[in-house]
Amino acid sequence: MHRQFLHFLLAGALCALLAPASGLAAPARDKASKERSWVAAWAAAMDSPGPRLSDQTVRQIARVSIGGTAVRVRLSNLYGDGPVTLGPVHVALRTEGSSIAGGSDHELRFGGKPTVTIPKGGSVLSDAVTMEVKPLQELAVSLYVPASATPGPSTLHNAGLATAYLTENGNATASQPYPGTEVHGSRFFLSGIEVAGPAERHVVVAFGDSITDGVGARPDTYERWPDHFAARLRAEPSLATVAVVNSGIGGNRVLNDSFGPSAQARLDRDALDQPGVRWIVLLEGINDIGGSGQPATPKDDVSAEQIIAGMKALIERAHAKGVKIYGATLTPFGGAGWPYHSSRNEQKRQAVNAWIRDGGAFDGVADFDQAIQDPTHPERMLSVYDSGDHLHPNGAGFEAMAKAVDLSWFKP
Numbered sequence: 001m002h003r004q005f006l007h008f009l010l011a012g013a014l015c016a017l018l019a020p021a022s023g024l025a026a027p028a029r030d031k032a033s034k035e036r037s038w039v040a041a042w043a044a045a046m047d048s049p050g051p052r053l054s055d056q057t058v059r060q061i062a063r064v065s066i067g068g069t070a071v072r073v074r075l076s077n078l079y080g081d082g083p084v085t086l087g088p089v090h091v092a093l094r095t096e097g098s099s100i101a102g103g104s105d106h107e108l109r110f111g112g113k114p115t116v117t118i119p120k121g122g123s124v125l126s127d128a129v130t131m132e133v134k135p136l137q138e139l140a141v142s143l144y145v146p147a148s149a150t151p152g153p154s155t156l157h158n159a160g161l162a163t164a165y166l167t168e169n170g171n172a173t174a175s176q177p178y179p180g181t182e183v184h185g186s187r188f189f190l191s192g193i194e195v196a197g198p199a200e201r202h203v204v205v206a207f208g209d210s211i212t213d214g215v216g217a218r219p220d221t222y223e224r225w226p227d228h229f230a231a232r233l234r235a236e237p238s239l240a241t242v243a244v245v246n247s248g249i250g251g252n253r254v255l256n257d258s259f260g261p262s263a264q265a266r267l268d269r270d271a272l273d274q275p276g277v278r279w280i281v282l283l284e285g286i287n288d289i290g291g292s293g294q295p296a297t298p299k300d301d302v303s304a305e306q307i308i309a310g311m312k313a314l315i316e317r318a319h320a321k322g323v324k325i326y327g328a329t330l331t332p333f334g335g336a337g338w339p340y341h342s343s344r345n346e347q348k349r350q351a352v353n354a355w356i357r358d359g360g361a362f363d364g365v366a367d368f369d370q371a372i373q374d375p376t377h378p379e380r381m382l383s384v385y386d387s388g389d390h391l392h393p394n395g396a397g398f399e400a401m402a403k404a405v406d407l408s409w410f411k412p
Contacts, residue, residue, distance in 0.1 A: 036068075036069070036070060036128075036196030036197060036198065037196060037197060037198070037199060037200045037201055037276070038072075038194050038195070038196045038275050038276065039066065039194060039195065039196075039201040039202065039203050039243050039275055039276030040192055040193075040194055040203050040243060040245045040274045040275050040276060040277070041064035041065050041066050041068070041133075041193050041194060041195040041243050041245070042062045042063065042064050042065060042192065042193040042245060043191065043192045043193075043245035043246060043247055043270075043274065044062075044157035044160065044187040044190065044191055044192070044246070045157055045191070045213075045246075045247050045248065045249045045266075045270050046076045046078045046079065046155050046156065046157050046187075046191050047156065047157055047158055047249050047250070047259075047260055048079060048156050048157075048158050049079035049080075049153035049154070049155065049156065050079075050153060050154040050155065050156035050158075050186060050188065051153070051154055051184075052151040052152060052153055052154065053145040053151060053154050053166075053188070054145060054146075054147050054148050054151040055145070055146065055147035055169045055170065056144075056145050056166055056167050056168070056169060056170075057142055057143065057144045057145075057166070057167045057170065057171055057172040057173055057175075057180065058142070058143055058145070058164055058165070058166050058184075058188045058189075059098050059140055059141070059142040059164070059165040059166075059172075059173075059178055059180065060140070060141050060142075060143075060160075060162070060164045060165075060187060060188065060190055061094050061138055061139070061140055061162055061163065061164075061220075062138070062139050062141060062162070062190070062193055063136055063137065063138045063139075063222055063227075064133055064135070064136070064137060064139060064193055064195060064243075065135070065136065065230040065233075065234075065243045065244040065245065066135050066195060066201060066240075066241075066242070066243035066244075067132075067133050067134045067135040067137065067195065067197070068133050068195030068196050068197040069130065069131070069132055069133075069195075069196060069197050069198070070128045070129065070130050070131060070195065070196040070197075071091055071106075071128065071129055071131045071133060071139070071193065071194070071195055071196075072108070072125055072126045072127065072128045072129070072193075072194050073089070073091065073108060073125075073126050073141060073190060073192065073193050073194070074123055074124070074125050074126075074190070074191045074192035074193070074194070075089070075116070075118060075123060075124050075126070075143070075189045075190060075191065076118070076122075076123040076155050076189060076190075076191040077118035077119065077120060077121065077122055077123065077155055077189070078121055078122075078123070078155045079153055079154075079155040079156070080118070080120050080121070080152045080153060080154075080155060081120065081152045081153060082120050082152050083117050083118065083119050083120060084117070084118050084145075084152055084154075084189075085115055085116070085117045085118075085145075085146055085148075086115065086116055086118065086143050086144070086145060086146075086189060087110065087113075087114050087115030087116055087143070087144060087146075088107055088108075088114045088115065088143075088144055088171065088173045088174075089107070089108045089110075089114075089126065089141070089142070089143045089144070089173065090105055090106060090107050090108065090141070090142045090143075090173040090174055091105075091106050091108055091129065091131065091139055091140070091141050091142075092104045092105040092106065092139070092140045092142070093133075093137065093138070093139065093140070094138040094139060094140040097165075097178075098140070098165040098177070098178035098180060099176060099177060099178065100140045100176050100178075102176065104131075105174055105176070106129045106131055107129075107173075107174070108126040108127065108129055109126065109127040109129075110124060110126055110127060111127065112127065115146070123191060125194075128196065133195055135234045135240075136230065136231065136234055139193065141190055141193070142172070142173040142174070142175075142178075143173065143188070143189060143190070144171040144172075144173050154188050154189060155188070155189055155191075156186040156187060156188060157186060157187035157191070158186050158250070159185070159186070159210070159213055159214070159215055159250055160184075160185055160186045160187040160219075161185070161213075161214050161217055161218075161219045161220070161224065162185075162187070162219060162220055163183050163184070163185065163219065163220055164183065164184045164185070164186060164187065164188060165178055165180040165182070165183055166180050166182040166183070166184060167179055167180040167181075167182075168180075168181070168182065185219060192245075192274075194275055195243075199241055200241065201241040201242070201243055201276055202241065202242060202243070202276050202277070202278035202279070202410075203242075203243045203244070203245060203274055203275070203276040203277045203278060203279075204229075204242060204243070204244045204245075204278070204279045204280070204281060204410065205245055205247050205270075205271045205274050205277055205279070205280045205281070206225070206226040206229070206244065206245070206246050206247060206248060206281050206283070207247045207248070207263070207267070207270065207271045207280050207281065207282050207283070207284070208247075208248045208249075208252065208281075208282065208283035208284050208328070209248060209249065209250060209251060209252040209253075209283070209284060209286060209287055210248065210249075210250035210251065210252075210392065211225075211248070211283060211286070211331060211392060211393065212224070212225065212226065212246060212247075212248030212283050213246070213248030213249060213250050214226075214227075214246070214248065214398070215250055215387075215392045216387030216389070216392030216393050216394050216395075216397070216398070217387075217394070217395050217398060218395060221395060223395030223398055223399065224246065224248075224398055225368075225393075225398040225399075225401040225402045226244050226245075226246040226248075226402075227246075227398075227402075228398055228399045228401075228402035228403075229244055229402040229405055230243075230244040231402075232402060232403070232405075232407065233407070233410070236407060238411055238412065239407065239410055239411065241412075242410045243276065245274060247270040247271055247274070248283075249266075249270075251287055252266075252284060252287060253284070253285075253287045253288045253291060254284045254285050254288050254307055254310040254311060254314070255288055255302055255306060255307065255310045256288070256291070256299060256300055256302070258287060258291060258300075262310075263282075263284050263310070263314060264310065264313060264314065267314055267317060267318075268317075271318075271323075272317070272318065272321050272323060277323055278323060278324065279323065279324045279325070279326065279409065279410060280318055280323060280324070280325040280326070281325075281326045281328055281366060281405065282311070282314060282325055282326065282327055282328060282362075283328040283330075283368065284311070285307050285311070285330050285349075285352050286330050286331070286333065286340075286349075286391075288302050288306075288307050288310075289302075289307070289330075289340070289345045289348045289349055289352075290333075290339055290340040290345070291339070292339075292345065292348070293338060293339030293340060293342055293344075293345050294338070294339035303348070304347075304348040304351035304352050304355075305351075307348070307352050308351075308352060308355050308359070311327070311355075311356075311361070312361055315361050315362060324363040324364075324409070325362060325363055326362055326363055326364040326365065326366055326405075326409065327356040327361075327362035327364075327365050327366070328356075328365075328366040328367075328368045328401075329353040329356050329357065329365065329366070329367050329368050329369035329370065330349050330352055330353055330356075330368075330369060331368050331369055331372055331373075331381060331393065331401075332349075332369060332372070332373045332374070332378065332379055332380050332381045333345075333349070333379075333381075333390060333391045334346070334377065334379035334380035334381075334390065335380055335390035336389060336390040336391040337390070340391060341379075341390075346379050353369055363409070364406060364409055366401075366404050366405045366406070367404055368401045368404055370404070371400045371401050371403065371404040372385040372393055372397045372400050372401060381393060381397060382397075384396055384397075385397030385400060
């Protein structure tokens with residue numbers, strides 16, 4: 001979205017690195033690891049460098065979209081300027097605030113070791129730990145960043161919309177109560193949580209920009225549209241094996257890099273490489289249109305036809321991997337102001353939406369535009385769904401969008 005919105009709301013713009021798994025669970029810690037079906041249960045697309053941490057612990061809360069009997073986590077050093085050593089790392093059940101449930105804490109290992117060094121630009125997957133996790137349960141992942149003479153930047157997902165708790169110093173990964181007093185609104189190093197169970201499961205990836213990322217929602221409330229959608233799935237017993245992960249990044253575009261790599265550049269690592277992916281819901285294009293309202297370069301002045309061609313390329317790549325991809329119509333932005341709303345840009349939005357609805361290229365259509373628009377002024381969203389900037393919906397708007405996704409797409 002527009003820079004002033006992104007900076008104010010901490011929405012990020014670059015891509016996350018979710019590298020392939022590196023290592024299996026140590027047999028003594030998880031005998032059945034190879035027999036389980038692993039899926040992504042939660043994700044955060046890493047998008048920017050962050051504060052340099054040294055001798056500090058970060059405790060982060062993440063709500064998994066599906067349950068399981070074992071857990072492992074992904075850590076990213078995408079924006080480091082050199083290798084970073086992390087650990088110990090613990091996972092526990094969260095109660096409230098930074099507190100964890102007694103007896104639920106587990107130390108994670110990496111190739112059997114309590115610490116791991118991640119190369120610059122790389123990521124790692126922890127060993128598995130046997131742990132009973134329920135659908136929509138909150139986990140607390142606590143990681144220690146050891147002291148370093150020359151600490152590098154941390155790797156963040158900027159608009160975490162969840163409170164992270166930091167200590168001033170020391171390893172507090174297993175502490176209850178947690179001694180940290182500093183809070184932050186971003187995700188640090190933690191790019192994914194995977195769970196496993198005896199039944200085969202599959203994943204829906206919500207792939208988009210800041211509207212998928214949840215800018216406009218209240219922090220710590222789970223009211224982004226993928227959160228509401230995950231809750232809808234959990235209410236349907238026949239969809240108990242379907243997980244949802246959020247791969248939204250603020251400012252993302254279909255065609256060109258802006259505040260980070262385009263959807264074309266990050267599709268594999270943020271969607272098609274997610275373990276268990278079977279479906280994608282694509283909500284992209286608003287920033288391509290907005291960027292054309294104030295083009296930084298001639299190539300940023302894109303047409304509706306170019307945006308459509310970019311979507312066709314994404315669809316082709318998803319289908320080549322056997323993944324179904326559903327198109328979401330672009331939501332109204334009337335009143336958002338320059339460089340987004342103009343008669344020229346509205347014409348582009350309408351043209352792209354007409355193709356999404358009627359072009360027949362997507363496997364299905366989620367009409368988010370219809371779900372939240374003002375019927376009397378269809379270029380605007382209803383005021384009850386507006387976060388206040390006329391560009392990003394609020395929690396009620398995100399809930400209405402989630403209800404526009406057809407659950408029958410995901411039934412066995």
